[in-house]
Amino acid sequence: GAGVSQSPSNKVTEKGKDVELRCDPISGHTALYWYRQSLGQGLEFLIYFQGNSAPDKSGLPSDRFSAERTGGSVSTLTIQRTQQEDSAVYLCASSPSRIYQPQHFGDGTRLSIL
């Protein structure tokens, strides 16, 4: 079946603009995760959804970052008033309902802030 799909694959925007990143998880996967990958910080957890609820949003770096998930499926990560330090690859992953399962990753959105 189809894997995790992320869009856009690349996004270039000016500092101060808002951006939305989209993730379509594998069908039937109830858990969804967002991570950020940058040269300086490596791979960092941002937020985790179980269904439409976010039990753990501890990794969101500031209140400029928010995420939602609707219908237990698609998720959107929104960054407001982007800063240059937001430049990174944003990765989405999903896993089946049972806990402690491997996560399936999309190819990410490469975000560049000019």
Place this chain on the structure above:
Amino acid sequence: SQQGEEDPQALSIQEGENATMNCSYKTSINNLQWYRQNSGRGLVHLILIRSNEREKHSGRLRVTLDTSKKSSSLLITASRAADTASYFCATAPWGGTSYGKLTFGQGTILTVHP
């Protein structure tokens, strides 16, 4: 923040040789996972080892886990040029609302020369 430290940071070998990568972590875990990432792509799950397991095999992969030393190793036998990638260990915590949250190491860049 990164929980895992991986060693070495980079490894260069010839096809047919074995590759060993090590990972250390700091806190109590439920399981440890290894992922591979090809350049410009998302992460691919390789193997999951639970905290009550000591060794696990999958094809040419062998993973060990020593919870007393808080360390793990990944061995790739008879390496191929196609194994060239970055390899990451990731730990999953026990219980609570964060059980889905993976904490990644910095990764080992493996280059296999034909």
